[in-house]
Amino acid sequence: xxxxxxxxxxxxxxxxxTDVVKAAKLASYSNVKGCIVIEPNGYEIWEKMQKTLxxxxxxxxxxxxxxxxxxxxxxxxxxGELINGFAPEVAWVTTGGQKELEERMCIRPTSETLxxxxxxxxxxxxxxxxxxxxxxxxxxxxxxxxxxxxxxxxFLWQEGHTIHETQKEAEEETYNMLNVYRRFxxxxxxxxxxxxxxxxxxxxxxxxxxxxxxALMYNGxxxxxxxxxxxxxxxxxxxxxxxxxxxxxxSYVYQTSWGVSTRMIGGLIMxxxxxxxxxxxxxxxxxxxxxxxxxxxxxxxxxxxKYRDExxxxxxxxxxxxxxxxxxxxxAEAEVNGIPVRIEIGERDLEQHKITxxxxxxxxxxxxDININVAEYTKKLLDKIQENLYNIALQRQKQLTYECKNxxxxxxxxxxxxxxxxxxxxxxxxxxxxxxxxxxxxxxCILENDKxxxxxxxxxxxxxxxxxxxxxxx
Amino acid sequence: xxxxxxxxxxxxxxxxxTDVVKAAKLASYSNVKGCIVIEPNGYEIWEKMQKTLxxxxxxxxxxxxxxxxxxxxxxxxxxGELINGFAPEVAWVTTGGQKELEERMCIRPTSETLxxxxxxxxxxxxxxxxxxxxxxxxxxxxxxxxxxxxxxxxFLWQEGHTIHETQKEAEEETYNMLNVYRRFxxxxxxxxxxxxxxxxxxxxxxxxxxxxxxALMYNGxxxxxxxxxxxxxxxxxxxxxxxxxxxxxxSYVYQTSWGVSTRMIGGLIMxxxxxxxxxxxxxxxxxxxxxxxxxxxxxxxxxxxKYRDExxxxxxxxxxxxxxxxxxxxxAEAEVNGIPVRIEIGERDLEQHKITxxxxxxxxxxxxDININVAEYTKKLLDKIQENLYNIALQRQKQLTYECKNxxxxxxxxxxxxxxxxxxxxxxxxxxxxxxxxxxxxxxCILENDKxxxxxxxxxxxxxxxxxxxxxxx
Numbered sequence: 001x002x003x004x005x006x007x008x009x010x011x012x013x014x015x016x017x018t019d020v021v022k023a024a025k026l027a028s029y030s031n032v033k034g035c036i037v038i039e040p041n042g043y044e045i046w047e048k049m050q051k052t053l054x055x056x057x058x059x060x061x062x063x064x065x066x067x068x069x070x071x072x073x074x075x076x077x078x079x080g081e082l083i084n085g086f087a088p089e090v091a092w093v094t095t096g097g098q099k100e101l102e103e104r105m106c107i108r109p110t111s112e113t114l115x116x117x118x119x120x121x122x123x124x125x126x127x128x129x130x131x132x133x134x135x136x137x138x139x140x141x142x143x144x145x146x147x148x149x150x151x152x153x154x155f156l157w158q159e160g161h162t163i164h165e166t167q168k169e170a171e172e173e174t175y176n177m178l179n180v181y182r183r184f185x186x187x188x189x190x191x192x193x194x195x196x197x198x199x200x201x202x203x204x205x206x207x208x209x210x211x212x213x214x215a216l217m218y219n220g221x222x223x224x225x226x227x228x229x230x231x232x233x234x235x236x237x238x239x240x241x242x243x244x245x246x247x248x249x250x251s252y253v254y255q256t257s258w259g260v261s262t263r264m265i266g267g268l269i270m271x272x273x274x275x276x277x278x279x280x281x282x283x284x285x286x287x288x289x290x291x292x293x294x295x296x297x298x299x300x301x302x303x304x305x306k307y308r309d310e311x312x313x314x315x316x317x318x319x320x321x322x323x324x325x326x327x328x329x330x331x332a333e334a335e336v337n338g339i340p341v342r343i344e345i346g347e348r349d350l351e352q353h354k355i356t357x358x359x360x361x362x363x364x365x366x367x368x369d370i371n372i373n374v375a376e377y378t379k380k381l382l383d384k385i386q387e388n389l390y391n392i393a394l395q396r397q398k399q400l401t402y403e404c405k406n407x408x409x410x411x412x413x414x415x416x417x418x419x420x421x422x423x424x425x426x427x428x429x430x431x432x433x434x435x436x437x438x439x440x441x442x443x444x445c446i447l448e449n450d451k452x453x454x455x456x457x458x459x460x461x462x463x464x465x466x467x468x469x470x471x472x473x474x
Numbered sequence: 475x476x477x478x479x480x481x482x483x484x485x486x487x488x489x490x491x492t493d494v495v496k497a498a499k500l501a502s503y504s505n506v507k508g509c510i511v512i513e514p515n516g517y518e519i520w521e522k523m524q525k526t527l528x529x530x531x532x533x534x535x536x537x538x539x540x541x542x543x544x545x546x547x548x549x550x551x552x553x554g555e556l557i558n559g560f561a562p563e564v565a566w567v568t569t570g571g572q573k574e575l576e577e578r579m580c581i582r583p584t585s586e587t588l589x590x591x592x593x594x595x596x597x598x599x600x601x602x603x604x605x606x607x608x609x610x611x612x613x614x615x616x617x618x619x620x621x622x623x624x625x626x627x628x629f630l631w632q633e634g635h636t637i638h639e640t641q642k643e644a645e646e647e648t649y650n651m652l653n654v655y656r657r658f659x660x661x662x663x664x665x666x667x668x669x670x671x672x673x674x675x676x677x678x679x680x681x682x683x684x685x686x687x688x689a690l691m692y693n694g695x696x697x698x699x700x701x702x703x704x705x706x707x708x709x710x711x712x713x714x715x716x717x718x719x720x721x722x723x724x725s726y727v728y729q730t731s732w733g734v735s736t737r738m739i740g741g742l743i744m745x746x747x748x749x750x751x752x753x754x755x756x757x758x759x760x761x762x763x764x765x766x767x768x769x770x771x772x773x774x775x776x777x778x779x780k781y782r783d784e785x786x787x788x789x790x791x792x793x794x795x796x797x798x799x800x801x802x803x804x805x806a807e808a809e810v811n812g813i814p815v816r817i818e819i820g821e822r823d824l825e826q827h828k829i830t831x832x833x834x835x836x837x838x839x840x841x842x843d844i845n846i847n848v849a850e851y852t853k854k855l856l857d858k859i860q861e862n863l864y865n866i867a868l869q870r871q872k873q874l875t876y877e878c879k880n881x882x883x884x885x886x887x888x889x890x891x892x893x894x895x896x897x898x899x900x901x902x903x904x905x906x907x908x909x910x911x912x913x914x915x916x917x918x919c920i921l922e923n924d925k926x927x928x929x930x931x932x933x934x935x936x937x938x939x940x941x942x943x944x945x946x947x948x
Contacts, residue, residue, distance in 0.1 A: 035542035037592055043538050064517050068509035092569040097616035117505050142571035
């Protein structure tokens with residue numbers, strides 16, 4: 001039985017996506033143009049993501065901090081490339097306290113400038129380094145076209161900003177944080193990612209280079225899911241983040257920044273969910289198990305409560321749906337909300353010593369003897385679901401990754417069943433632009449360690465420098 | 475030995491306050507006027523406050539949500555009193571994406587308007603009620619004079635917004651949340667508070683009434699520390715938050731909102747800290763215990779690590795300071811940062827079977843046999859410290875609370891040793907204004923359950939209606 005409020009994923013993917021967001025009550029459009037309201041079901045996913053990542057950041061030596069949300073124009077302009085990159089999409093505050101401001105301020109689109117200004121005031125000696133700070137906050141970019149979670153004017157994210165004594169340390173940090181992101185995507189979100197370096201054209205404004213994790217959605221479209229930037233000394237020279245080095249001479253720090261955002265919720269939906277609504281990998285699901293009592297028998301309710309307590313004690317987040325709704329309604333709600341495991345217990349089941357588990361990923365019903373160890377069984381089932389979701393996503397990514405040696409192949413693929421294209425590139429931006437003419441296919445990243453598949457650029461035929469993954473992007 | 479970087483609290487309280495903020499590295503001024511950088515030591519206190527309160531909110535049936543940070547002017551203006559109250563202190567965004575906006579938007583100073591607009595779109599029936607949402611976010615108010623944590627243009631807070639079917643339910647919520655705040659202050663922050671209702675003059679713009687918790691600082695100045703507002707149907711009528719009631723007729727919801735902010739960190743400092751820096755109540759201290767090894771003996775280090783693990787296992791946050799600094803430096807640092815308990819272990823102590831505990835609140839050194847159960851002992855010590863800090867604050871509040879029957883008494887007190895004044899009031903705003911002429915003494919709140927101490931208004935001598943607590947405020 002299909003959820004009638006959700007368009008089929010294979011018929012109209014964009015409509016399916018917004019239907020799932022709405023049906024699972026993750027977010028709704030607000031009357032503030034381009035901004036969404038993240039509703040409780042969506043926000044608790046974000047809280048789980050935050051909690052998990054925050055722990056990973058703290059374990060790797062980072063501390064949280066809170067910077068202002070406004071950036072005075074002069075401060076913003078100190079580093080030229082960044083302001084050029086962001087100028088078209090910032091919002092400016094010009095009036096405060098009923099007076100026109102002498103200097104307008106923008107709402108932060110990202111906080112390199114604020115961190116750099118702050119760091120310049122606190123760093124004196126190499127003994128103060130490294131400094132590895134992160135902040136969880138909202139940012140604003142004046143986007144024209146918006147879509148819940150994937151692109152909205154305001155979004156929530158974390159931005160790590162670190163400064164180091166040496167280039168080596170800063171580059172290591174850039175790669176380490178990319179790996180934290182990769183691990184988070186693979187282990188928790190059950191989303192396989194491709195990692196690599198952005199081309200000059202696609203890198204972050206002001207960065208020496210940008211590393212990225214790229215995920216493939218169900219429909220073969222790519223989602224840039226997290227980035228880690230190496231700045232070298234660009235900002236430290238512009239903002240004078242200098243220190244006395246080990247030789248007692250003035251040096252400039254080497255800097256990084258890295259971020260992931262509520263966009264990850266969009267990725268989660270587009271990789272795992274189906275025509276019945278949201279599907280959440282157990283490790284990121286705010287509620288992992290719902291117990292649904294069927295009938296009015298108090299023994300059934302008591303048993304549900306007992307199992308819930310056993311599950312909670314085993315570290316499995318679970319609750320009993322003891323509302324007045326009908327069992328069918330409860331099943332549908334649990335399904336659309338993506339709760340990984342549903343446990344059904346009815347009066348008749350009691351007589352027959354049965355307990356029913358329903359997997360959200362496969363929608364499979366499993367009937368077990370009521371005397372099994374429910375917590376232990378559920379734990380294993382959740383692990384299986386987590387693994388299965390990852391494997392399906394990985395399988396899909398493999399199927400939709402194509403090695404190409406000429407543009408005709410690319411065109412044919414992008415017109416039928418798009419995905420990741422692996423192809424060689426000479427390094428010339430003109431060839432990137434040529435590729436873009438094929439349905440907007442853009443470079444996702446340069447693969448840094450993979451074996452080259454050809455020695456000629458797929459576009460111009462000149463000697464190739466890099467193996468690049470290409471794709472159509474959100 | 476006094477910390478030399480900190481002005482004495484009794485000599486210059488304002489200078490002492492900013493010295494403590496700086497010395498404990500809680501926050502620093504930013505180059506964004508009126509805004510601070512909350513540094514890691516300050517932010518982790520906020521995180522602990524958030525975590526504790528968030529649990530209390532969830533336990534009382536609230537869910538988190540995320541609203542936009544911008545409010546279009548028209549939306550802001552729908553309820554007249556609110557915009558009149560906040561108009562002088564909002565910041566307006568007039569340009570976005572390089573274009574002048576057709577309608578300017580303000581950065582939220584508070585979000586009643588956004589929640590009301592959202593609620594009007596999702597509520598249909600009495601079955602949808604109550605809705606009890608909260609958000610953790612930043613807000614902006616264009617203050618002229620600012621002081622770290624106490625008053626800054628941007629600050630972090632939580633704002634709960636709830637809607638209910640009946641007046642009774644909404645009023646209960648208003649009082650319940652006030653009690654959650656009171657409990658948090660007394661149990662966790664070790665700060666006694668006075669609770670009551672704001673006068674018409676002092677209530678929140680747009681509220682039917684405002685409840686408040688008021689705390690008294692070391693210097694006898696009052697800090698409004700948390701408020702809970704009952705709106706009745708003011709917003710629900712202005713924003714059309716209507717529903718079909720049990721008689722199938724159109725009704726308007728009854729509404730509340732309530733909030734506490736990073737201002738609490740300021741209160742924490744001004745109630746408990748001393749001339750040696752920050753003092754944190756154990757229940758809100760991000761790090762409760764520091765272990766300091768003295769000397770280079772590896773047995774000492776191993777023992778410190780062993781105790782740390784035992785403490786961690788007992789749920790006590792603790793760490794070993796194994797940096798290269800001298801023991802004296804480590805002691806001073808632990809002290810200025812307000813870590814409730816310091817454990818010192820040296821080579822000589824090992825020989826003598828001794829372990830030393832140092833309490834941050836009393837600075838007392840306690841030498842114990844090395845074979846005691848360290849975790850158990852520390853747990854008790856932390857409880858004692860928590861209790862002691864609360865008792866000192868309560869004692870001070872009692873000493874500095876005066877019952878007055880004429881203005882001469884008030885004047886004398888406010889000129890020598892200010893505090894809370896309990897005095898009767900007729901209910902006339904002119905009498906409040908008269909009181910304010912005495913060093914800015916303002917009504918803090920109307921005590922709703924206390925016995926009246928006189929039958930005449932302290933200012934005009936006419937029949938008194940309310941027993942009011944007055945004070946000079948931050």
